Amino acid sequence: MDLDSKAYSKLIHAHNSVGGSEEYIRIIVAILPLAERHDHETPEMWCSRICDPFRKILEENPRILSKNGYITMYGKLYVDDRIHNRPTNYIYCSVCNSLVFTPANSLFEDRYGDNHLKRCISGNTISNEHARRNEILKSIDTREFQIWQYKQYILQEEAKINRLQLELSSQSTPHSEKDKLASVSYDIDGNFTASYENYAQSKAKDTMPNAPNFEPAYILPTRQEMILPTSYQSSSPSQRRSEQEITSKIIISSWYAKQNNLLPSIDHLNQPALRLKDENQLVDSEEQVEKLRCRIRTISSRKNSPERGNSPDLYNPNINLEMATITELANAIDGYLNNTTIGREILADQIKRATRQIRRKENNLHQDLVREQRRRYDAEAERDNEIIRRQNAEGVEQMVIADLYQLQTNARN
Ligand SMILES: [Zn+2]
Known part of the structure; x- marks a missing residue:
């Protein structure tokens, strides 16, 4: 062979x-x-x-x-x-x-x-060279999509910072005016960042006017057949939108984790000697992926439920990432337990490693939660300060007005 x-x-x-x-x-x-x-x-x-x-x-x-x-x-x-x-x-x-x-x-x-x-x-050197180029272009595209996702997130954070700075610098400007100045919107498409479609559209817009080195004969077929985690749902984008796109977002998070080697792939850790990937296990892992998709759907429908409303937390990609990772780890443990071919010691070792990862993830989530709480307290404190500042300002204003009345009265007398 x-x-x-x-x-x-x-x-x-x-x-x-x-x-x-x-x-x-x-x-x-x-x-x-x-x-x-x-x-x-x-x-x-x-x-x-x-x-x-x-x-x-x-x-x-x-x-x-x-x-x-x-x-x-x-x-x-x-x-x-x-x-x-x-x-x-x-x-x-x-x-x-x-x-x-x-x-x-x-x-x-x-x-x-x-x-x-x-x-x-x-x-076949000619078609091989085409295939090689296409692989590289695909890989570049995958990375660029990730960068694009990060950029969307950064833009949102920048808008929030601008809005906060306006709040510091100007009290007289109307709120909605400040929102407009800072490009803060209250109709946020929480799925925008996750969508490969949106990325592809914005990329097409960017590259169209100046793309002299483009070789459509090579590139177009690959771009069209590129199946990324989102695009399998894109056949009828207007229907089934929110539920599925949130699902895709979480899938992307875990996909992102894989891309960046964040997932503890126990098969691949430590020595290459521990890599187990025969046909049976491929079937097993496919089943596990299906299970994972199912669980993610459950999680996302929960995330979609009205009690959470338009919670801005929906936008924390970290939490999705960690949750997807934890789910995959749990599935991995199930997989090990079901696999009778692995020796006891290796099994114990793999499970220990997975549980250690889960604990680390749990810790991360906890820290995220604490940070989020602190962020909320800070925001509330900032709002309280703002109210106090305004009340003080109004107090001063009223005192000045009162003084003015007093002066007028005195003058009349
Ligand atoms: Zn070779």
């Missing part, structure tokens, strides 16, 4: 399960140390160190492996005094015998390495 991500899953599964094939285990034990980048090593240095031994392994196991395969370079991530190995964007491919940069945005994107290998084996 070609050494792609599927083959790796098989080898790793053999390594992790009791009574796994000796031959498979020997291969994976030989390959895994090669994946680790040494300290101070550039990707090129890593590549030139591992390429020969890697190819030797492929050549020495013809019963199991073809000579076609790739190996991903792993870097180190330090968290809480612990070192985790993380896949980088670099692979070494035995077919083209070169170091290749893949546009993967997260841990979960083996497909870029697989696609490269497939393309290398097929050898």
Whole structure:
């Protein structure tokens, strides 16, 4: 077999399960140390160190492996005094015998390495180059969408700051005038930021007037078929709007977490040796994703219920993110418990790690809550101060008026 991500899953599964094939285990034990980048090593240095031994392994196991395969370079991530190995964007491919940069945005994107290998084996250089370019453009688009989301959020915060500053500087301007000056609106589309559609529209607007380097022949097909978490709902945007878009927002949060390696993917943590991803588990994880979607729908319908009204909290992306993460962690634990192939020790270790993450998330949520409360107290205190200031001002005004009357009376007498 070609050494792609599927083959790796098989080898790793053999390594992790009791009574796994000796031959498979020997291969994976030989390959895994090669994946680790040494300290101070550039990707090129890593590549030139591992390429020969890697190819030797492929050549020495013809019963199991073809000579076609790739190996991903792993870097180190330090968290809480612990070192985790993380896949980088670099692979070494035995077919083209070169170091290749893949546009993967997260841990979960083996497909870029697989696609490269497939393309290398097929050898069709022209269509391969198109496919490669499209992958990179897609990956850029994904990142830009994230930046756009952040920018929307920043713009809202800036509007709030402007409104507060107007409140400090001018008491005589009418409230609605100040709202207008600060671009504060009370009809907020809470889903705007989450929507890929809106991002795509604003991007189209931005790029249309000056896009001399655009090559529509390459780009258009990809852009159209790009399925991001929101777009599967966009067939009839006017219907089912709010419920589904809030759902999509939360999905995006968890999707965002994945993109940024925030989710503790226990399969991928620590050593690549612990990566378990055979067919069964893929089915399992698909089921779990479906369960997760279901739960998210429940959460979002709760969030939509009238008791919360137009609560501005709807707009706190952190809370959505943390909630989605916690749900996924809980699902992950369920998954481990259902998986009978994992050894007891590994199982215990994985569950411990997941519960530790949950505690951390819970702590984050608690801190968010405290911060939110403080923010409200501050806002209330600020409002009280404002009232007192106004009352003082009115008091002074009345005293002046009273003095004026007194003076007039005195003058008349
Ligand atoms: Zn290659």
